[in-house]
Amino acid sequence: MDKFAPSLPEQPPAHDQLEFFIEQARKAGPVRTAVVHPVDKNSLLGAIEAAELGLIEPLLVGPEHKIRAAADIEGVDLSPYQIISTEHSHMAAERACELVRAAEVEAMMKGSLGTSELLAAIIHKTKGIRTERRLSHVWVFDIPNYHKPLVITDAAINVAPDLLTKRDILQNAINFCHALGNPMPKVAILAAVEKVKPGMQSTIDAACLCKMADRGQLTGAIIDGPLAFDNAISLQAALDKHIDSPVSGEADILLAPDLESANMIAKQLIYLAGAKSAGLAVGAKVPIILTSRAEGTLGRLASCAMASHMVHHPEQIS
Numbered sequence: 001m002d003k004f005a006p007s008l009p010e011q012p013p014a015h016d017q018l019e020f021f022i023e024q025a026r027k028a029g030p031v032r033t034a035v036v037h038p039v040d041k042n043s044l045l046g047a048i049e050a051a052e053l054g055l056i057e058p059l060l061v062g063p064e065h066k067i068r069a070a071a072d073i074e075g076v077d078l079s080p081y082q083i084i085s086t087e088h089s090h091m092a093a094e095r096a097c098e099l100v101r102a103a104e105v106e107a108m109m110k111g112s113l114g115t116s117e118l119l120a121a122i123i124h125k126t127k128g129i130r131t132e133r134r135l136s137h138v139w140v141f142d143i144p145n146y147h148k149p150l151v152i153t154d155a156a157i158n159v160a161p162d163l164l165t166k167r168d169i170l171q172n173a174i175n176f177c178h179a180l181g182n183p184m185p186k187v188a189i190l191a192a193v194e195k196v197k198p199g200m201q202s203t204i205d206a207a208c209l210c211k212m213a214d215r216g217q218l219t220g221a222i223i224d225g226p227l228a229f230d231n232a233i234s235l236q237a238a239l240d241k242h243i244d245s246p247v248s249g250e251a252d253i254l255l256a257p258d259l260e261s262a263n264m265i266a267k268q269l270i271y272l273a274g275a276k277s278a279g280l281a282v283g284a285k286v287p288i289i290l291t292s293r294a295e296g297t298l299g300r301l302a303s304c305a306m307a308s309h310m311v312h313h314p315e316q317i318s
Contacts, residue, residue, distance in 0.1 A: 010024070010181070011181060012148065012149055012180075012181075014147050014148065015142065015144070016142070017140075017142040017148070017149045017276075018140070018142050018276050018277075018278055018298060018299075018301075018302035018305075019298075019302075021180070021278075021302060021305040021306060021309065022053070022055070022301050022302055022305040024305070024309070025055050025304070025305035025308035025309060026053060026054045026055065026305075028308055028309075028312045029054070030051070030054050030055060030056050030057040031055070031056050031057065031106045031107050031304075031307060031308045031311045031312075032056070032057045032059070032104070032105045032106050032107070033047075033050075033056040033057065033058050033059065033105055033106065033107040033108065033109050033289070033304075033307070034058075034059050034061050034084075034095075034096035034099050034100070034105040034107070034108045034109065035047040035058045035059065035060050035061060035109045035111055036061050036062065036089075036092050036093050036096045036108060036109065036110060036111045036113060036118060037061070037062040037063075037089040037092040037093070037111040037112050037113040038058075038060050038062060038067060038070070038111035038112065039062055039063065039066040039067055039069075039070050039111065039112045040070055040111075040112040041070065041073070041074055042112075043110070043111035043112045044060075044067065044070045044071060044074065044076065044111070045074060045076070046109075046291070046297075046300040047060070047109060047111070048076055048081075049297060049300070049301065050300065050301055050304040051080075051081070053301060055301060055304040055305055055308060056107070056109070056304050056307075056308075058081055058082075058109070059081075059082050059083075059084055059099065059104075059105060060078070060081055060082065060083045060084065061083075061084045061086060061092045061095050061096050061099070062084075062085070062086055062089065062092040062111065063085065063086060063087065063088065063092075064083050064085035067083055068083075084099075089112075089113040089117060090117060090121070092111075092113070093113065093117060093118050093120070093121035093122075094121050094124075094127060096108050096121070097121050097122060097124070097127060097128055097129050098127075100129045100284075100285055100286050101129060101285075105286065106286055106311045107286050107287050107288070107289060107304075107307040107308075107310075107311060108122075108129075108284075108286055108287075108288045108289065109288075109289040109304070109307075110288065110289060110290050110291065115156070115290065118288075118290075119135065119157065119281070122135065122281075122284055122288065123135060128284075129284045129285040129286065130283075130284060130285075131283060131284060131285060133168040133171060133172060133283045134158065134161075134165050134168035134169065134172075134283055135157055135281055135282070135283040135284055136153060136154040136157055136158055136168065136169040136172045136173070136281070136282060136283050137153060137154045137155055137156035137157045137158075137279060137280070137281050137282070137290065138151050138152075138153050138154075138172065138173050138176050138279065138280055138282055139151065139152045139153065139155050139156075139262075139266050139277055139278075139279045140180075140277060140278050140279070140302070140306060141266070141269055141270075141275045141276070141277050142275060142276040142277070143269055143273055143274075143275045144273065144274050144275070145273070146233070148252065149180070149252070150251065150252065150253075150254065151173055151176065151177060151185075151252060151253045151254070152253075152254045152256065152262055152265055152266050152269075153169055153170070153172070153173045153253065153254070153255060153256070153262065154169045154256070154259060154262055155256070155259060155262035155263040155265075155266045156259070156263070156279070156281070156290065157259070157281060158259060159258065159259045159260075160258050160259070161258065161259075163205050163208055163209070166205055166209060166255065167209065167212060167217065167218060168283065169255065170187065170189075170209065170218060170221075170223075170253075170255050171218055171219070171220075172282045172283045173185075173187075173253050173255070173282075174187070174218070174219075174220045174221045174253070175220065175282070176280070176282050176306075176310065177221075177252055177253060178220060178313070179309045179310045179313040180306070180309050181309075182252055183220075184220065184221060184222060185220075185221050185222070185252035185253050186221065186222045186223075186224075186246065186247045186250050186251050186252050186253070187221045187222065187223040187224070187225075187247065187251070187252070187253040187254075187255060188224060188225060188227045188232030188233075188247050188248075188251040188253070188254050188255070189205070189206035189209055189210070189223065189224070189225025189226060189227065189255045190202070190206075190225065190226070190227060190228070190229060190232060190254055190255060190256050190257060190261070191203045191206055191225065191226035191227070191228065191257060192228060193226065193228060194226055194227055194228055194231060194241065194243055195226070196226065201257075202226065202257035203226040205257070206225030206226035206227075207225070207226065209223065209225065209255075210223055210224065210225060221253070222246055222247060223247075224245045224246065224247040224248075225255070227243075227245065227247065227248070229254075229265070231243050231245070231248050232247065232248060232251045232254060233249065233251060234248070234249055235248050235249025235250075236249075276298060276299070276302075277299055277302075278291075278299050278302035278303040278305070278306050279291060279292075279299075279303055279306075280303060280306050280307060280310070282310070286307075286311070287306070287307040287310045287311065288307075289303045289304055289306075289307050290303075291303050
């Protein structure tokens, strides 16, 4: 039986949220994970650290001689871990997808290969692991002056999403929050202004998404928009602008207009506001641990923990 509470998981604290999710995942037990092309220090040590903490059971997929060479340099004992040897990184990505399709792994972790190379294998029409929804990225933040986890999407995969892609991005993020134990997340659909403006596509998309939620085309969340960043995050800012919204000051998810704006918001939170973060690609058959090459230990471990929550709550993400 899963050690996660099946219906009402314990809620994260106001701070040290990533540490909370890591501890919850440790209680649930390791998730069998294909680590794709772990041939450098960061990707190999990230997988081994997560394994030693009990978050994942790694299958190291890639050129065996390169994996062992990286392990020798770092003094890592690979005897406890299975290595699935491939000729190169592209083949490693394809082999990892095969393991997913065969139900031999429950998650995938990016190693030392380009994100585009990994995603190309994941979304392949016949050999990939795509679902009926578009693949997207969720970035979870523990922000010092915000009272709960904040998810920003999509900052890494969909560059200029149209309305239907935004619907998939948003439903993916909603389902992700369900897996973390939030049964009804509050969503702010961001734009530069709060009113619908014919000359600003982001405001039109926001209005359409809200109506789609009314019609059941988006489910499982309280959604409002367009909202500017200030009145999404601050109730006082919303009151000052005479905006009556159930989301203002309580947003769990920020849906940005495009990848560039989402990425800028996310990086500013990290480098100017001291936020801690973890990220996943979602919308595939398994969660994809998709950490940046600059990601620190906490972010890597927390990303593994997020994947664990999704694996142990499959009823929440169907």
